[in-house]
Amino acid sequence: MKNAYRMRIPVVALAVLATLYGCERERRDFGPTPSGATAIKSMRMSDLFPGGSDKTPAVDNRYDDNAYALAEGKRLFHWYNCTGCHGEGGGGSGPALMDNVWIYGSESENVFATIVQGRPNGMPAFGGRIPEKEVWQLVAYVRSMSGLVSSQAAPNRDDAMQAKKPESEVERQRPVDVSTPRP
Amino acid sequence: MIEALHNVQAPGGVQAQAVYHLWLLLLAVCTIVFVAVMAALALALRRARRAGAETRPRVELLERREPAVVRAVVIGVAVSAALLLGLLGASVYTSRTLAGMPLTDALHIELTAHQWWWEARYDDPAPSRIFLTANELHVPVGRPVLLTLRASDVIHSFWVPSLTGKKDLIPGREAMVTFRADHAGVYRGQCAEFCGYQHAKMALFVFADEPEAWQHWAEGQLAPAAAPRTALEARGRELFETGTCAMCHAVTGTLAGGRHAPDLTHVASRATLAAGAMPNDVAARTAWILDPQAIKPGVNMPATRLAPEDAAAITAFLGSLQ
Numbered sequence: 001m002k003n004a005y006r007m008r009i010p011v012v013a014l015a016v017l018a019t020l021y022g023c024e025r026e027r028r029d030f031g032p033t034p035s036g037a038t039a040i041k042s043m044r045m046s047d048l049f050p051g052g053s054d055k056t057p058a059v060d061n062r063y064d065d066n067a068y069a070l071a072e073g074k075r076l077f078h079w080y081n082c083t084g085c086h087g088e089g090g091g092g093s094g095p096a097l098m099d100n101v102w103i104y105g106s107e108s109e110n111v112f113a114t115i116v117q118g119r120p121n122g123m124p125a126f127g128g129r130i131p132e133k134e135v136w137q138l139v140a141y142v143r144s145m146s147g148l149v150s151s152q153a154a155p156n157r158d159d160a161m162q163a164k165k166p167e168s169e170v171e172r173q174r175p176v177d178v179s180t181p182r183p
Numbered sequence: 184m185i186e187a188l189h190n191v192q193a194p195g196g197v198q199a200q201a202v203y204h205l206w207l208l209l210l211a212v213c214t215i216v217f218v219a220v221m222a223a224l225a226l227a228l229r230r231a232r233r234a235g236a237e238t239r240p241r242v243e244l245l246e247r248r249e250p251a252v253v254r255a256v257v258i259g260v261a262v263s264a265a266l267l268l269g270l271l272g273a274s275v276y277t278s279r280t281l282a283g284m285p286l287t288d289a290l291h292i293e294l295t296a297h298q299w300w301w302e303a304r305y306d307d308p309a310p311s312r313i314f315l316t317a318n319e320l321h322v323p324v325g326r327p328v329l330l331t332l333r334a335s336d337v338i339h340s341f342w343v344p345s346l347t348g349k350k351d352l353i354p355g356r357e358a359m360v361t362f363r364a365d366h367a368g369v370y371r372g373q374c375a376e377f378c379g380y381q382h383a384k385m386a387l388f389v390f391a392d393e394p395e396a397w398q399h400w401a402e403g404q405l406a407p408a409a410a411p412r413t414a415l416e417a418r419g420r421e422l423f424e425t426g427t428c429a430m431c432h433a434v435t436g437t438l439a440g441g442r443h444a445p446d447l448t449h450v451a452s453r454a455t456l457a458a459g460a461m462p463n464d465v466a467a468r469t470a471w472i473l474d475p476q477a478i479k480p481g482v483n484m485p486a487t488r489l490a491p492e493d494a495a496a497i498t499a500f501l502g503s504l505q
Contacts, residue, residue: 030476031476079431079443128425128426128427129430130427130430131427131485131487133485159336159354
């Protein structure tokens, strides 16, 4: 009996912790925009690097496990007409985003730079056109299409008719960098 | 800000009048019924037998027939049913009055609710005479108005208490509402269905103008944006076209053609900013552009980092859009 009583504290603590996890997922960040400058500086375009391996730390996009930011990214993906070339992620005149092939890198900082700087053969530069915070939300959403963000936070339905598997059910894919020489 | 009528008891049109009359009838009947029920209760309490500690329960009373009580219950049920049927009749009559308003020569406006603002599209058989505005309707006095209601994201509800009753706007479904403003004035409307963080700051103002004044306003709305008169306004326009603003906002006659946010072609002619959240003056405009999240947290418009002179230029440009 006394033993069962003693078990209560850890059980309650676990329940509280589980709730706190939910807080982070649901946090709505209306604050100032994060700076994207670090992302551009630490970005790596290829595995080829002079003088041994490259140790630049990857940028951690704090929106990767935030449901609100991912949903905002999804809204902006349509608002800013990304769908015009990339479709709903399956691609069109632009490359597909839901597969595991990444021409300019799959890390958050790579996707950020691709959106901000534009890329040859059609991708316009959105730097100065989209606020940095919204670019980060787009980055998180684009990566969610191939399961590279938390599946607990990724959108699980479309506002319009559902044409593909929801992002939250996409299996995590192993990114393949086409710019990296393969054996 | 602006003085506007927001009161069911001050009808500004024939339909609001009908709704108000129904409301008065319901209030009167309900008051009489409430007083009668309370009086009956008080009487029953007064006449009830008092029991002391020694009183023994009179079980034999349960066997006795009580014709007076049965009669009272039958009369009560009959009166309630008759009153309810009467109210149903009055309600149907009011609905028919609302639907029966002649719609010949009606002004057609398509009103779309967004989180958290109203988009109005004034329809016309000639496509060149269609124009857009936001958060404000101008209607001619005495002319019926037919509103087609749509919602783009979640359920909203259209409600201008002094002009007409509520109507829900449901995504994917088209609703319709008609009204007529019989007295010139400003009527305030409000989203009446909880629609998210800024539901409270989703107002709609209906300006009922004399027909000539309305015609003048409509012609003004049809015109493209005024050309910049000063260097500051020209700089503001350039910033507007090349920066983040044009991604969502449109200003007819410039390169800005975004269709996700309010059309700003004649933004300076409007009475309020951000769906009635604040007055439309230079200070409010600047504050809104720099950090809308401080005024309407959660709104889709992001904060914009601007040098003070750039903010002044954009504000001057927007101020020129009469």
